[in-house]
Amino acid sequence: MSVYSLILVEKCMLRLSGSVFLFACLCAFSQAAVSHGTHAQAFALSGRTQKVAQKSVHVASASSQEHFLLGSEVVTSALLFAAAGKTGNKNGLTIGLITNQTGKDQRGRRTLDVLRKKGISIARIFVPEHGLAGTVKASHDVVDSLDEKTGIPVISLFGNGSGKALDAVHLSDLDLLVFELQDSGMRHYTYISTLFLVMQAAAQYNKPLMILDRPNPLKHPMEGPLVEPELHSFISIASVPVRHGMTMGELARYFNAHVLEKKVDLHVVAMRHYNRLQGLPGKLPAQLSPHLQSKEACYGYSFLGLLGEVKPFDVGLGTEYALRSVALPETVRVPHTFWVDLAQRLKKIGVHSKPLRFYSPRKKLQCTGLFFTLSDPALFSSFQVLVSILTFMHKAGVPLIFSAAFDKAAGTAKLREYVQGDFSRALLARQVNEQLHRFYEEAKTSFLYTPAPKVVFFSDKVQ
Template structure:
């Protein structure tokens, strides 16, 4: 009984800690006051929750129904696979028009913004530069600046709150890396917005007229567990912790567990020797995760990282990708490993990591090349931290 009481106390403490955090969307009175009688558009997805209810439904119930919805990668309800084109349409529940910001058009057009006074942005980030919701924020800010629209950002904590990795070089700018920031940027969306404005990254001396409804009860360094998975293949805290380190495998022939119930928590390949890598998994089509995963219906051998102490990684590590590359090299199959070198460089924001890995350099040696840029970024970041 004492043990049960102890467990209940611990559980209650955790619940209390969680409820002490008020995200931007939870401060609904502040938001509705800013909206007033303005016609708004909402940039949101399945993470846009307040009090267990989607922000769209909450706004509609308060008579603040948006005139349009903008959908990022994975769609407004977060069901599309990674890279899958998101189409325009209507929200099934409210009938509100949905305009895709993933696919052919990644930026709201002049016609998209016609009749809109304000855009409300509420999307949960995971702290990694190549997570495309950052690019969506950038393009929304740029569109607002160009068209004289007000932007309100409903801030949420960064669940992988580290600063690490190479800083993106401008020649590797893409939708998976739109800003000159490291792989793990250590900011919230609201802080990134300040950096985008303050560093002049919108171009042509433009500034976005924006405001942030700040998080209450959270500061940098505090843990944060997401109540809703931010995208189909990040189902839990462990996957989010490993995501920055394992996403590099998306440019290789090694699976990150897409097509399983534990994506971004395992790595493996049919080419790896099963006598050395005894853990195995078989990717299959899984609704709500990935319908066409790498090595579909083929047994992969590799590493199960679900019990790994990810705190030892400090958020980002090249350990796993270097190990797998060296293993393929031993088998004289190194050419079979790096299947999309250009994609690898875009994810890293530089070709330095790939080239140094191919030269056989250690992680410490590879890191030494980006230390100066990373330290310079840390100084820039200090100007925009609000928690």
Template sequence: MLRYISIIILLFFGCSNNSENTAKRIIPGANQINKYLPLLQNKKVGLTVNHSSIVGFTHLTDTLINLGVNVVKVFTPEHGFTGTVSDGAKVEYDSTEASFELISLYGENKKPTIDQLEGLEMMVFDIQDVGTRFYTYISTMHYVMEACAENAIPLIILDRPNPNGSYVDGPVLDTALRSFVGMHPIPIVHGLTIGELVKMINGEGWLKNGVICDLTVIAMKNWDHQMPYSLPVKPSPNLPDDLSISLYPTLCLFEGTIMSVGRGTDYAFQQIGHPEYPDTTYSFTPISREGAKWPPYEDQKCYGRSWIGEEPTYSFSLQPLIDAYRKMNRDDFFNNYFNRLAGTNSLQKQIEEGQSEEEIRASWEPELSAFKEKRKKYLLYK
């Protein structure tokens, strides 16, 4: 298994296209082994990791085992240990590794159970996030925090850069719409690293029954919120590069509509389309493939709009959604998933009423400003 981990890393490394010099300056939490290794020695350790949990070119699991750490259980989020399982698909493991048990937190349960945590004396969380409320790795993190707090297990967070960490934008979640794609009253783009977000979750009492997790955050060195960062490993199957990651906050809302976001192509989250889109200038055809089994409109030609080849622009916009709604002019444009992604019941209504982006933004500005002020006390970086 450990050899397989190394192969996976070599396959995924190379997603980075412009961050070689930046990556040399930034030191993620995982790379600062001297800061957390003493906390793990002589302990039974659990890891919450996936393919992005790397130290140099080596997986964190390999690194710690080679250093003599007693890793007994490894927990994985959506997309599984290798990061190749399709969106929304349950991940199940039916074997026990020679040295540790592999447990999915996207199968029968999303929160570690008492039985799954039995015997653990320390938990480590190290997964690359992309800085949006609906990206489910932070929901897994929430449940790991909660389970650790309830079972008196200290949790170490190994912090990594947020590629969308330079800004904060979007409506703040209405907690009546709380789900696995939105668990916290934060905007769509929250502008926090994993390490900063766990501090906010603890500090604001967002865990069940107000429990507090015993946290240690290993902060990065030489990174700030205005620093561009190109991920060395694609964080999930359908975010292949910097452009998809930068467009994700804007285009993910289309997953709550009849439109395709390009799953089943090489350019997911760089294009949108539908078989009946009225502008036929641009087209693509989704196919079933690893990481995108049975995508919407499989084997059908979709017409729409492309951002392929553009430079990443780290910002959030409603205009593509508004434009597509007006061009499609269909009563069934939105589906039941949209409000959960948006985090509010208002956005769909505002678009259907014909409001402009400026008018819609004005409606969420008071809550967004309040969040920005609250966020300041949890920042670890400028």
């Protein structure tokens, strides 16, 4: 295996005092040439117009993850100062950091602490749903506090069951906003929604925004419905596929180019040696939330998140099987072959499982169902699995009660209507697939990594 040293010169446009200037960022790095395929690397600093001179170096992908670097491991003080429009380090730099317990490097160090060691002054920490430690339950208010280690004020961006916008009081003294959150890969997980609100505020108050990019744990598949206009909410804040196949940095670029009315002075620090097929190397940096504690739970969440909005399902919340199982209370009578039949049906579409029985602390009942053994999220279609479980249950006579949030999280009422027998599968497939195709074509210029997301079309035939 030969090693090639490459110099990546980035020419980035920044806006300072109403004028635009060019500067060059020299990033020297080595990449390994190996037998499997080419891998496009981009160190991105994307500016207001999304037309920044941005050069990608095309080299062979690395065979070892030891050279993989997160955006937070790539960023330097010079890049932070440049993004803020400052040419030198003399006057200091004050930032606001949007992060939580997932904002760590591969050595487990908080990005918050690493930036402070670089001499960056962090005036405020802004936190999403679940709080700075990721321990606040879903939909519960996150309160303002202080970071125990540093004493830095922690400002909540979630309350009253929805996101909260950043305001002028919290932004006026900041030179730059820096965003780093580990996403789950699903649109209805609200860290994406927090990103969107942060971008709106950055645009409104003319604050540059830097994204320290992280992997998508669900890898490259892109599938499922987009969001119908009347269903926009905090769990469906922008019309992207329910399983989007993109990183936070790529989503930010897409929002800036195609969704936001006022553009952001946006800077994305891309990962180095990242191949979309590898997903998230190693383990999660920390639990994403009280119930989303592992990569395997993220894989399950890709279809169980929506199933959790349908009664009488139990998806194991409050147990060791959280978001890795589906079950019914034993008070719901089903045929004796019910779970075996469902397991066989799901096995045909790439999802393996085994029988499970547990006590549900939420329902205070014994439940019986399936525990999913999911090792690779690229081996199954989350949307197909969701539809298969729902239609199987409906045909078996299980009374399904959809929550008010289901249509919003799905992005469409047509899925629920199809399951209930009020909408045809052919029409659902046509709507979903046409929207997916249009989105993919529009989003192409926002992609930073290879391979590009793989569009998974929904079959108009029952599988």
